Amino acid sequence: MTESTNGRQSGPERHRGAVTLRRDAIPPSTADQKLLDSRNREEWKTKDAWRALRILSEFVEGFDTLADLPRAVSVFGSARSAPDSFECELAENLGAALAEAGYAVITGGGPGVMEAANKGATDAGGMSVGLGIELPFEQGLNDWVDIGIDFRYFFVRKTMFVKYAQAFVVLPGGFGTLDELFEAITLVQTKKVTRFPVILMGTEYWGGLLDWMKRRMLDEGKISAMDLELIQVTDDVAEAVRIITDADPSGQH
């Protein structure tokens, strides 16, 4: 709890689309949980059809808000990294370099690496976008976000990360970051998106995973050598931006 300027205690808040919930109004579950975790078969008939309309409205809001974005790059990474960590410093430099190259920066709008990338972009005069997600422990959009949308459903939000970006850059992170990384490479591998660089930054952090992919996935034939080439790895911000501009069909950069 923190004390706000008018002396009132401010605690956690929850965002549901346009609605902000605070204190006792915060429900114990999230919209994603109600959809995915329901074992009550009767509700599937009575409630899920109506939920589909809410899901649809979330797509409409996302499409409508983001259609006017300039070319953009989605940047992912840990919600828990400290501001002075290696990955936050890298993310801030990356956000700035992308803005200078004319790209908007899209993140999950949260703390840690997301906040650092948004800060870098905003400080460099670029456009900073945050696609937040309703979570039991969310902290609201970080202060560097210029255009923010709060989503209820992870899968709707993921569509926006891919549709409105020219590339993904993935910095060190946990389960959320890995989910976003593997979603992207699966979409590229299956040619759902083309000319879409997926760049890992933090060579030391990702080294073990990449070794495992080579020694287990590749050696056991679960992926091909070409699949591995879908992932590019660098710690050099300028190189990351060059990979993105080289793959960008607009030729504007």
Ligand SMILES: C/C(=C\CNc1ncnc2c1ncn2[C@@H]1O[C@H](COP(=O)(O)O)[C@@H](O)[C@H]1O)CO
């Ligand atoms: C954990 C804390 C806050 C969580 N807040 C988040 N806000 C927005 N997006 C998030 C949040 N947590 C995870 N994400 C998404 O997953 C990726 C990071 O997850 P990881 O497990 O930390 O790697 C990130 O790219 C977001 O899209 C309080 O510290």
